[in-house]
Amino acid sequence: QVQLQESAPGLVKPSQTLSLTCTVSGGSIRSGGYYWTWIRQHPGKGLEWIGYIYYSGSTYYNPSLKSRVTISVDTSKNQFSLRLSSVTAADTAVYYCARDRGYCSGASCYRGVDSWGQGTLVTVSS
Amino acid sequence: DIVMTQSPDSLAVSLGERATINCKSSQTVLSNSNNKSYLAWYQRKPGQPPELLIFWASTRESGVPDRFSGNGSGTDFTLTISSLQAEDVAVYYCQQYYSTPYTFGQGTKLEIK
Numbered sequence: 268q269v270q271l272q273e274s275a276p277g278l279v280k281p282s283q284t285l286s287l288t289c290t291v292s293g294g295s296i297r298s299g300g301y302y303w304t305w306i307r308q309h310p311g312k313g314l315e316w317i318g319y320i321y322y323s324g325s326t327y328y329n330p331s332l333k334s335r336v337t338i339s340v341d342t343s344k345n346q347f348s349l350r351l352s353s354v355t356a357a358d359t360a361v362y363y364c365a366r367d368r369g370y371c372s373g374a375s376c377y378r379g380v381d382s383w384g385q386g387t388l389v390t391v392s393s
Numbered sequence: 394d395i396v397m398t399q400s401p402d403s404l405a406v407s408l409g410e411r412a413t414i415n416c417k418s419s420q421t422v423l424s425n426s427n428n429k430s431y432l433a434w435y436q437r438k439p440g441q442p443p444e445l446l447i448f449w450a451s452t453r454e455s456g457v458p459d460r461f462s463g464n465g466s467g468t469d470f471t472l473t474i475s476s477l478q479a480e481d482v483a484v485y486y487c488q489q490y491y492s493t494p495y496t497f498g499q500g501t502k503l504e505i506k
Contacts, residue, residue: 316495378433379445379488383444
């Protein structure tokens with residue numbers, strides 16, 4: 268059973284860079300067929316998909332955040348990370364790291380985010 | 394971006410009764426290549442991260458009770474809980490993974506009447 272755990276920076280000042288790391292246990296981040304994903308939820312709002320990275324390093328970012336987002340992977344530590352630059356109060360949210368499936372086994376194909384971290388609240392405030 | 398709209402925003406159902414949540418996408422999420430709708434449903438209980446219930450609009454995730462079912466195709470989808478249990482109190486989200494950026498509905502809060 269794979270488990271994901273976000274690091275916890277807690278408070279970030281406006282204009283600074285938010286940095287989060289997700290540690291994966293119980294499975295290898297090198298496993299093909301999974302997209303290592305960041306999702307956030309603003310207080311009282313819905314879920315927003317930030318982007319993902321494949322173990323090879325290929326990435327996709329939400330265009331609404333693309334100019335400020337970098338997702339990276341460290342396979343030697345079984346971790347992946349999120350950096351969000353020039354943060355404002357609008358970036359205050361609970362940030363989740365997650366595993367999104369995209370593989371087929373035999374005649375069946377599997378999709379959907381099947382594993383999530385517990386989430387970490389990041390507050391942007393001076 | 395594909396906009397996902399759920400209805401209702403909140404729902405109160407008696408224990409043992411049926412609960413139905415609707416999800417509509419602003420454009421089709423049905424693939425012509427495999428005839429599958431790229432739609433998932435999640436359950437988020439208080440203080441916990443979301444949990445995958447359904448993918449391909451109607452395929453139950455392993456371990457999900459069979460009282461949960463998903464239906465629909467194209468742009469209109471439903472999640473049905475056939476007989477509501479106390480542990481089903483949660484917020485439910487639909488998500489399309491047809492095209493990036495993947496997007497979620499705003500959520501439907503399900504409570505016990």
